[in-house]
Every structure is written in structure tokens, then in C-alpha cells.
Amino acid sequence: MTAPALDLRAVARAYGGGRTLFGARPVVRAVDGVTLALPQGRTLGIVGESGSGKSTLGRLALGLETPDAGHVTAFGAPMPAPGTPAWRALRRRMQMVFQDPLGALDRRIPVADQVAEPLAIHGIGAPAERRARALDALAAVGLSAAQGGRYPHELSGGQRQRVVIARALITDPDVLVCDEPVSALDVSIQAQVVNLLIDLKAARGLAMVFISHDLRVVRQIADRVAVMYLGRIVEEGAAEAVLRDPRHPYTRALVSAAPAPGRHRRERVILSGEPPNPAARPAGCAFHPRCPVAVARCRSEAPALEPAPDGHATACHRVTPAAERAA
Amino acid sequence: MAAPLVRIEGLTVAFDGAPAVRGVDLAVHPGEAVGIVGESGSGKSVTWLAALRLLPAKAAVAGRVLLDGRDLLALPLPEVEAVRGGRIGMIFQDPASALNPVLRIRRQLGEVLARHRGLSGAAIAAEARRLLDLVGIPDAARRLDSYPHEMSGGQNQRVMIAMAIAGQPDLLVADEPTTALDVTIQAQILDLLAALRRELGMALVLISHDLGVVAETCDRVAVMYAGRVVEMGPAEPLFDAPRHPYTRGLLDALPTLDAAERLVAIPGVVPDPRAMPPGCAFAPRCAHAAPVCLGAEPALRATLPGRWSACARPDLDLAAPPPRPPATPAPAAEAVA
Amino acid sequence: MLRYLAVRAFRAAVTIALVVTFAFVVLRMSGDPAILIMGPEVPPEALAAFRRAWGLDQPIWVQYVRYFGAILNGDLGMSMRDNRPAIEMVAERIPATLALTVPALVLKLAVGIPLGVWAALHQGTGFDRAVMVAAVFGFAIPSFVLALVLVLVFSVDLGWLPSGGQGTVAHMILPVLTLGLGGAAALARFTRSAMLEVLGRPYIRTASAKGLPWAAVVRGHALPNAAIPTVTLVGFLVGSLIAGAVVVESVFSWPGVGRMLVVAVASRDLAIVQCILLLVAATMVTSNLVVDVLYGVLDPRLRHGARAAA
Ligand SMILES: Nc1ncnc2c1ncn2[C@@H]1O[C@H](COP(=O)(O)OP(=O)(O)OP(=O)(O)O)[C@@H](O)[C@H]1O
Ligand SMILES: Nc1ncnc2c1ncn2[C@@H]1O[C@H](COP(=O)(O)OP(=O)(O)OP(=O)(O)O)[C@@H](O)[C@H]1O
Ligand SMILES: [Mg+2]
Ligand SMILES: [Mg+2]
Numbered sequence: 001m002t003a004p005a006l007d008l009r010a011v012a013r014a015y016g017g018g019r020t021l022f023g024a025r026p027v028v029r030a031v032d033g034v035t036l037a038l039p040q041g042r043t044l045g046i047v048g049e050s051g052s053g054k055s056t057l058g059r060l061a062l063g064l065e066t067p068d069a070g071h072v073t074a075f076g077a078p079m080p081a082p083g084t085p086a087w088r089a090l091r092r093r094m095q096m097v098f099q100d101p102l103g104a105l106d107r108r109i110p111v112a113d114q115v116a117e118p119l120a121i122h123g124i125g126a127p128a129e130r131r132a133r134a135l136d137a138l139a140a141v142g143l144s145a146a147q148g149g150r151y152p153h154e155l156s157g158g159q160r161q162r163v164v165i166a167r168a169l170i171t172d173p174d175v176l177v178c179d180e181p182v183s184a185l186d187v188s189i190q191a192q193v194v195n196l197l198i199d200l201k202a203a204r205g206l207a208m209v210f211i212s213h214d215l216r217v218v219r220q221i222a223d224r225v226a227v228m229y230l231g232r233i234v235e236e237g238a239a240e241a242v243l244r245d246p247r248h249p250y251t252r253a254l255v256s257a258a259p260a261p262g263r264h265r266r267e268r269v270i271l272s273g274e275p276p277n278p279a280a281r282p283a284g285c286a287f288h289p290r291c292p293v294a295v296a297r298c299r300s301e302a303p304a305l306e307p308a309p310d311g312h313a314t315a316c317h318r319v320t321p322a323a324e325r326a327a
Numbered sequence: 328m329a330a331p332l333v334r335i336e337g338l339t340v341a342f343d344g345a346p347a348v349r350g351v352d353l354a355v356h357p358g359e360a361v362g363i364v365g366e367s368g369s370g371k372s373v374t375w376l377a378a379l380r381l382l383p384a385k386a387a388v389a390g391r392v393l394l395d396g397r398d399l400l401a402l403p404l405p406e407v408e409a410v411r412g413g414r415i416g417m418i419f420q421d422p423a424s425a426l427n428p429v430l431r432i433r434r435q436l437g438e439v440l441a442r443h444r445g446l447s448g449a450a451i452a453a454e455a456r457r458l459l460d461l462v463g464i465p466d467a468a469r470r471l472d473s474y475p476h477e478m479s480g481g482q483n484q485r486v487m488i489a490m491a492i493a494g495q496p497d498l499l500v501a502d503e504p505t506t507a508l509d510v511t512i513q514a515q516i517l518d519l520l521a522a523l524r525r526e527l528g529m530a531l532v533l534i535s536h537d538l539g540v541v542a543e544t545c546d547r548v549a550v551m552y553a554g555r556v557v558e559m560g561p562a563e564p565l566f567d568a569p570r571h572p573y574t575r576g577l578l579d580a581l582p583t584l585d586a587a588e589r590l591v592a593i594p595g596v597v598p599d600p601r602a603m604p605p606g607c608a609f610a611p612r613c614a615h616a617a618p619v620c621l622g623a624e625p626a627l628r629a630t631l632p633g634r635w636s637a638c639a640r641p642d643l644d645l646a647a648p649p650p651r652p653p654a655t656p657a658p659a660a661e662a663v664a
Numbered sequence: 665m666l667r668y669l670a671v672r673a674f675r676a677a678v679t680i681a682l683v684v685t686f687a688f689v690v691l692r693m694s695g696d697p698a699i700l701i702m703g704p705e706v707p708p709e710a711l712a713a714f715r716r717a718w719g720l721d722q723p724i725w726v727q728y729v730r731y732f733g734a735i736l737n738g739d740l741g742m743s744m745r746d747n748r749p750a751i752e753m754v755a756e757r758i759p760a761t762l763a764l765t766v767p768a769l770v771l772k773l774a775v776g777i778p779l780g781v782w783a784a785l786h787q788g789t790g791f792d793r794a795v796m797v798a799a800v801f802g803f804a805i806p807s808f809v810l811a812l813v814l815v816l817v818f819s820v821d822l823g824w825l826p827s828g829g830q831g832t833v834a835h836m837i838l839p840v841l842t843l844g845l846g847g848a849a850a851l852a853r854f855t856r857s858a859m860l861e862v863l864g865r866p867y868i869r870t871a872s873a874k875g876l877p878w879a880a881v882v883r884g885h886a887l888p889n890a891a892i893p894t895v896t897l898v899g900f901l902v903g904s905l906i907a908g909a910v911v912v913e914s915v916f917s918w919p920g921v922g923r924m925l926v927v928a929v930a931s932r933d934l935a936i937v938q939c940i941l942l943l944v945a946a947t948m949v950t951s952n953l954v955v956d957v958l959y960g961v962l963d964p965r966l967r968h969g970a971r972a973a974a
Contacts, residue, residue: 049509050508051478051479051482055479099480099507100422100423107865142596144596154342156369156373157372159368179480183503183507184503186364186366187536187581189366190536190580191591195592213506213507213510213513214582215510216582219584221587254509254511257513258539259514259539279466280466379873383864410875411872411875412875419869419873425866425869427871427885428867428964428965429962429963438884443875474965476964476965487870
């Protein structure tokens with residue numbers, strides 16, 4: 001069996017804490033013990049609460065940040081330390097599409113040049129060839145050569161997002177981490193980009209981590225889905241199973257709240273209570289203060305992520321025990 | 328019907344001779360929620376940036392934007408500055424870049440309160456905290472001392488929303504306000520906006536690619552394509568029975584939660600603004616294009632009561648979606664063991 | 665933050681050590697100090713005695729170790745010419761140099777930054793273009809040329825100001841102008857481009873959309889961001905307070921550290937040269953350190969260790 005493209009073991013990352021010249025800071029445990037594997041050529045969707053650590057997890061997975069605990073393996077080898085030659089060489093195989101496209105682009109350089117930049121960095125091709133490849137990559141996401149000559153602020157939000165996607169794809173990476181890659185796109189171009197990613201996965205065995213709030217898009221593109229809540233994974237399984245038959249109460253709320261035109265004013269599970277504060281994690285199950293089915297045990301004991309025999313794992317005391325489900 | 332709060336008349340915007348907005352007419356009535364959807368790059372954001380005179384000097388803007396009968400495009404700048412953030416609030420796309428990286432949230436939020444609500448000192452702090460609570464940011468008191476880079480994408484987006492509603496505007500222009508939010512917080516924000524409309528009579532312009540959010544939130548919807556409004560009408564009938572083939576195409580491109588099917592994008596690409604096709608701008612991509620579409624560009628005309636469409640073939644039957652192509656089974660689609 | 669400071673301070677120390685080593689190597693390699701100081705006609709015994717007295721007869725590495733050890737103990741050696749502690753002699757000259765460079769620095773800041781900001785705010789106008797043309801000239805003209813032009817105009821032609829020497833405020837005007845104008849031009853250009861970069865950022869539009877008057881947007885939102893890159897250049901200017909006046913002091917025969925350096929190099933007065941180099945390196949490095957700390961104050965993203973990005 002080939003090594004998984006990415007393998008994360010109990011990784012954790014906290015921000016803040018400690019004393020600084022500017023006073024004490026609370027510790028925010030952005031990612032708190034996450035174990036995940038991404039087989040080559042597969043797509044893992046990550047959904048979850050805003051601020052639950054999805055972007056942080058994406059950066060950890062690509063080695064853009066180093067975990068405080070746990071370790072990350074890429075293609076069977078430990079993730080090299082940031083800045084080392086090995087790490088830099090790995091950049092070409094592993095790319096990220098950042099959540100904030102404007103922040104990820106340099107405002108002084110025409111976008112086509114920025115798309116070609118990774119080729120120059122990794123010394124691929126002659127300058128003329130690089131330019132041609134950049135224009136091809138832009139065309140693949142529906143942007144013209146004229147638009148390639150513009151500066152980032154001269155493009156619309158969706159156009160910028162596509163530039164970032166084109167830049168990530170130009171080195172033919174093996175792993176792509178997409179952080180909200182299609183939320184700024186109109187549905188038609190979104191369909192075009194999603195189809196493109198699916199085709200790349202099929203044709204080139206591209207492995208992807210696909211972070212999105214749009215459950216429908218995740219459903220289209222992901223093989224498996226992990227649901228995050230306050231730095232931990234609360235549910236993980238095949239995309240179809242998680243999104244059609246959600247087991248964790250948080251996932252159920254998510255799925256019921258997904259809006260669609262046509263089904264006007266539909267039923268949705270409204271979560272009561274405060275959104276969670278990552279600097280003061282509730283004891284027991286972090287979701288219990290907002291959970292409609294919480295019991296006493298949920299307040300004291302944190303549930304572990306337990307896989308059922310069908311491979312669908314849930315971290316909830318109230319989910320029917322695995323054995324019964326399998327029967 | 329009451330007089331509109333804001334009326335945009337014949338607005339055009341061009342950058343270096345390339346038209347971005349090509350004649351938009353749109354009225355927003357007090358308390359009303361108008362959705363604006365449409366193709367990326369069709370001029371949704373630019374329309375409202377132009378209305379508030381927030382575009383760079385090189386943009387050539389023409390037309391009128393009337394607020395209480397005064398043309399914002401012709402007023403002296405100080406009077407427009409008094410309108411911005413006060414009577415008209417704006418939420419920007421790309422929240423992480425739209426916040427100042429070197430200033431704390433407290434300062435960025437406090438500014439609006441000082442300018443438009445006349446608050447100072449402790450009152451600002453209290454109100455700022457209340458606003459962060461309203462948009463669902465946990466630990467609001469401490470978060471006021473954070474910088475934008477210390478927040479997640481969705482947290483920044485909610486700060487942006489808090490800033491825009493801080494001035495208690497009569498009209499809130501929300502450009503993609505919920506892209507970075509998970510659906511439960513999205514629902515919470517949409518409820519908040521609905522409450523503000525109810526309680527303060529605030530009007531809302533919601534620019535979004537999320538047709539579900541628009542359908543759920545808005546009374547009326549305008550669909551934009553290539554710098555113009557191509558269809559407008561009440562939300563529910565518009566999405567149930569679109570009158571313009573572009574709107575139909577958008578609906579058909581929507582993914583579903585039920586099954587993984589190959590998505591149907593509208594074929595072709597958006598026309599180059601410097602070389603617009605003759606006649607209807609959508610004709611080159613339209614499955615229903617006929618010779619009549621290549622003549623003059625169709626105007627936005629009333630079709631049914633309250634419904635407007637800019638299609639040269641107003642009698643097309645677009646109710647039923649075209650048959651989907653069979654789902655191509657992706658080789659890696661089976662569950663990962 | 666403390667870690668960040670520690671790393672910076674360590675780097676500063678390494679930089680100084682390198683400068684010291686470099687000075688040692690270059691000066692020892694480029695001629696025999698004994699001959700240069702005593703003159704070629706001196707008998708060999710006298711030369712040998714001089715060498716012994718100054719330790720020049722030892723193997724080069726022994727000299728290096730001694731020299732380095734002495735510096736660590738704060739002993740910068742004796743001037744070979746005047747037989748006085750080098751540090752004392754250099755210290756005597758510092759006030760004269762600062763009397764030129766400090767007013768010049770004030771001139772640079774007071775003229776360069778406002779001009780740059782103003783030009784950026786009126787980009788494309790006649791004023792902006794005039795500032796930029798002036799800045800290119802001020803930047804491109806070497807200081808000795810500028811000094812000569814100023815002398816020709818104000819001393820020779822108009823006879824308003826003395827062309828050299830020291831004593832009155834009038835003596836200071838031309839050297840300070842020479843020093844200040846070039847720096848002001850560089851600073852104006854730099855400030856302008858930093859400001860333009862910031863003014864194009866989306867958060868400036870956000871600040872406008874909040875209804876803040878333009879002046880408040882510039883003051884409250886644009887300037888704090890534009891200050892971040894500008895601080896680098898200001899730090900460099902502060903760092904050159906001691907070393908930046910070599911040419912100007914020579915042209916105007918101003919008895920400062922710069923002229924002392926020129927004389928000491930010509931006569932191979934090792935201790936003096938080393939002492940000045942050390943002083944220059946120390947000011948440079950200190951101002952760099954201050955710049956780094958200022959970065960942390962101005963830019964919160966650096967304060968808690970920036971997160972890695974693409
Ligand atoms: N540099 C930082 N300093 C302090 N806190 C941080 C930093 N970066 C992230 N955080 C905090 O870590 C938590 C997780 O952030 P992250 O950006 O990973 O969330 P996310 O799941 O991507 O959210 P979203 O969907 O809103 O983008 C948040 O509470 C955030 O405030
Ligand atoms: N400053 C500018 N200079 C030149 N062209 C611009 C500028 N700003 C916008 N444009 C162009 O104007 C057109 C309309 O842009 P706008 O931002 O309004 O699109 P949008 O409808 O909001 O799209 P999206 O949904 O992707 O945000 C686009 O083609 C864009 O490239
Ligand atoms: Mg994120
Ligand atoms: Mg937009």
C-alpha cells in the first residue's frame with residue numbers, strides 16, 4: 001500500500017499564552033488533538049463552526065505552521081521544518097488556496113505574473129513557456145489573458161479567487177489544501193471550478209483537503225468529511241453518510257441549516273446558547289452547552305471519536321453505540 | 328408605494344474605457360430587502376461602491392444615485408462622508424483584507440460609534456462589546472483587544488458586520504456577508520439582520536452568490552449579468568419560475584445535498600467588456616438564442632406584474648430544468664476505506 | 665517577544681564581531697604600520713622596537729586574539745601617533761560630528777516625510793511630479809558634488825556663507841544642507857511609495873465607508889501602516905549619524921570623526937581606525953535593534969511571532 005499523502009497524528013496548535021511585553025494573553029487552543037489521514041488521490045472535506053480551527057489545521061497539514069504537539073507526515077516522511085530546502089522542495093507538490101484571496105496576492109504585480117511565479121521559484125520551464133502555462137491555468141478557471149494583465153484590486157472578488165486557484169494548480173501539485181475556495185464564486189463558475197478539481201483528481205490523482213462552509217459543494221467533491229467543533233473532530237466518515245445521515249448533534253444542526261432556494265423557510269435546528277469560546281473550553285463535551293440532547297454525563301466526560309464498524313466515527317455519548325448500529 | 332429610500336438611475340461605470348456597469352436602474356424602499364445575484368464580475372460590488380463614491384479616481388462614473396432626492400454623485404464630499412457608515416452602512420467582501428491590520432478591533436469599531444452615534448469613553452466600550460455579542464463572537468470583551476490577524480476568517484467577517492450596523496443605518500449594503508460563516512452562524516446573522524429590519528426599519532441590499540440565502544432573506548431579487556440587471560422580481564416566483572435564461576442557468580448549476588452529480592456550468596465565458604457582442608450580452612452562451620437576440624440589446628421590461636426581464640424572447644418556457652447529463656462516475660468516488 | 669529580542673541582540677553582537685575582524689584583517693594586510701608611522705628612513709632597530717612595543721612582531725593570530733581580548737575588556741588601544749587612548753581621542757571629535765549630523769537628521773525628517781506624504785496624497789499633480797523630480801536629483805547627486813555646488817553658489821558667488829571651518833552657526837549651514845538634502849530626497853521618495861501602497865489597500869476604503877473624513881482616514885489608518893516600512897529607512901539614517909559625514913567633513917574641513925577617520929587611514933593609525941569602525945558598527949547595529957523593536961510596536965503581526973504564509 002502506498003503511503004498516505006498526508007497523515008496527521010494528534011496534532012495540536014495553540015495561540016497566545018505566555019507573558020509578552022504587552023501583557024498576558026489567553027491561550028486559544030485552535031487545534032486540539034486531531035488525527036487524520038488523507039490517502040493519495042482522495043478528497044477530504046472539512047466543515048465546521050467558524051473559528052473551530054479549520055484554517056489552522058490546513059496550515060499545519062501543509063507544514064506552513066509547526067504543531068505544538070503531534071506530528072505530520074507527508075508521503076510517508078516526516079514534515080520537514082519550515083524554511084529548510086526539503087520543505088521548500090515539498091512546496092511544489094503541496095499547495096494551498098488561502099481563504100483571503102486579496103491578502104494572498106501581491107497588489108503590485110499583474111496577476112498572470114503571480115500565477116507564473118511558482119514556476120520561476122521552482123525553476124520550471126523557460127520564461128516564455130512559463131507565461132504560456134500561466135495563461136493556460138487562467139483559462140482553465142475561466143479568466144482571459146486580458147484579465148491576467150490586471151492587478152488584483154482591478155478584479156472582482158470571484159476573479160481574484162480564481163487567480164489564487166490557478167496559481168496553486170500551476171505546479172501540478174499532488175496535494176492541494178483549499179480553504180473556502182469557491183465561496184466567492186457565482187454558482188456557474190463554482191460548478192466550473194468544482195468540475196475542474198474533480199477532473200484533476202481523476203486524471204492526476206490529486207489529493208485534496210477541501211475546507212468549506214458550503215455543505216453542498218463538499219458533498220459533490222469530497223470522498224470523506226470531517227466535522228470540526230472547537231479544535232476537535234466530532235464526526236468523520238464517508239461524505240454521503242455524514243451529510244445524509246449525520247449522527248453528531250452539531251452536524252445535524254449544520255445539515256438542517258443549509259439554505260437552498262425553493263425550499264423557503266424550512267425547518268432548521270436552531271442552536272441555542274452562546275457560540276463557544278475557544279479560550280475557555282467547556283468541560284466535558286465542548287458542545288454540551290448548546291446541545292439539544294445533552295445529559296449529565298456530557299458535562300463531565302469528554303467523548304472520544306469512536307468509529308462504528310461502517311467506518312463512520314462520532315464523538316458523542318448520545319450516539320447509538322456502534323455495535324447496535326452495525327446490527 | 329412609498330417613495331424609495333435610494334434610487335439608482337442609469338448608473339454606468341467604466342475603468343480605462345472598459346465598461347463594468349452598463350446602465351443599472353434599481354430602487355430600494357425603506358425596510359425592504361433586495362438581493363443582488365449574478366455572475367462574478369458582473370458589477371454587483373462596483374455598483375454600490377460607485378453609489379457611495381468609494382471607487383478610485385480612475386473610474387468613470389455617470390448616472391444618478393438619489394437618497395431623499397439628493398444625488399450622492401453630485402453632492403460635496405463632506406456630505407457624502409456623513410452618509411457613509413451613518414445612513415448607508417456597507418459590509419465588504421474579503422473581510423480579512425478590509426480590516427486595518429495594525430489597529431485593534433476596539434478602535435476600528437469605536438470609530439463608527441464616535442462618528443455616527445456620538446458616543447465616547449466607556450459608552451463606546453460597552454456598545455462595542457454589545458455589537459460583538461450580537462454578531463455571535465464569543466468572549467467579546469477580550470476580543471475587542473484582538474488584531475484582525477488573530478481572528479479566524481469568519482470572526483473577521485462578523486467584526487465587519489458589527490462595524491456596518493454600528494451606525495444604525497437606514498440601508499445596509501452587505502456584499503457577501505456570510506461567505507466565511509458556517510451555516511449555523513450564518514443563520515444567526517441572517518436572523519440578526521431580519522431583527523434589525525423589523526425593529527429599526529432598516530433596508531437591506533444583500534449581494535450574494537448563495538442563492539439559498541438570498542431566497543430566504545430577500546423580498547425582491549435583481550439578477551446581474553455583464554454590468555446590467557437582466558431579471559428582477561419577487562424572490563420566490565423568480566427562483567421558482569425564472570424568466571431569463573441566465574437565471575435558469577444559475578439555478579441549474581446549483582449543487583444538491585442529495586447526490587454527487589457532475590455540476591452543470593453555463594457553457595462559454597463572459598464577454599470581454601471592451602468587445603461586447605451585438606444584441607443580448609448573454610446570447611453567445613444562451614441555449615435559446617435566436618436571430619432576434621443578435622439585434623438590439625433587450626431592455627429590462629415588465630413581463631408579469633412586479634416582474635422584469637431583459638430577454639428578447641419573453642415567451643420562452645424556462646420552468647423545467649433541462650435534463651441533466653448523466654453523472655460521470657469519478658474513478659475515486661467510492662468511499663475511502 | 666523576549667525571544668525575538670534575544671535573537672536580534674545575538675545577531676547584533678555577531679555583526680559587530682565581524683566588523684572588528686574585518687577591520688583587523690584589512691588594515692594588517694594593506695601595509696606595514698611601523699614603516700608608515702616612523703617613515704622609511706628610520707633605522708631597522710627603531711622599527712623593530714616600535715613593532716615590539718605595539719606587539720606587531722607576534723604571529724598574526726596572536727595579534728588577533730590579543731586585540732579581540734582587549735576589545736572585550738573595553739580597551740580599544742592607544743593611538744600609535746599620539747600615544748593617547750584612542751577612545752579618548754575619538755570621543756573628543758564626536759560632538760563636532762553630531763553638531764552636523766543631528767541638525768541634518770532633523771532636516772531630513774522634517775522635510776522628507778511631509779513631502780512624501782503630501783506627494784502621495786496628491787499623486788499625479790504638478791506638486792507630486794515636482795517633488796519626485798527634485799527627489800531623483802537629490803538622490804542621484806553625490807554629496808561632494810552637491811557640497812561643491814553649494815560652496816560655489818553661496819560662498820564664492822554670493823559670498824553669504826563661509827566655505828569651511830568651524831565656530832559659528834553660519835559655518836554649519838552649508839554642511840548641514842549638504843547632508844540633509846540628499847537624505848530628505850531619499851526619505852520623500854520612500855515615504856511616498858509606502859504611502860501610495862497603503863492608500864490602495866482595501867482597509868482604507870473600509871475606513872472611508874465608515875464615514876470618517878478623509879483627513880482622519882489618512883491620519884488614523886494610512887499613516888500607522890505607512891510608518892512600518894518608513895521606519896527602516898529612518899533607522900538607517902539614525903545609524904549613519906556618526907559615519908555619514910565623512911565626505912562632507914572633508915570637503916568643509918570640519919574637525920569631526922569622519923575627517924579623523926580619513927587622516928587615520930592615510931597614516932595607518934590602527935587603533936584610531938578600529939575604534940571608529942567599532943563605534944560606527946555599534947551605532948548601526950543599535951539603531952537596527954531599535955528598528956526591530958519599533959516594528960514590533962508598530963506591527964502587531966510581528967509581535968507574537970508572525971504566522972507562516974505562502
Ligand atoms: N495568529 C493567531 N493568534 C491568536 N489566535 C489565533 C491566531 N490564528 C487563529 N487564531 C484563533 O484560533 C481559532 C481558530 O482559527 P482558524 O482560523 O483556524 O478558524 P477556522 O475554522 O478557519 O474559522 P473560519 O471558518 O471562521 O475561517 C480562532 O478562535 C482564532 O481566533
Ligand atoms: N479598480 C478597478 N479597476 C479596473 N477594473 C475593475 C476595478 N474594480 C472592478 N473592476 C472590474 O469591474 C468588473 C465588475 O467588478 P465587481 O467587483 O463589481 O464584480 P462583482 O459582480 O462584485 O463580482 P464578484 O461576485 O466576483 O465579487 C469586473 O470585471 C472587475 O474586473
Ligand atoms: Mg478559516
Ligand atoms: Mg463583488
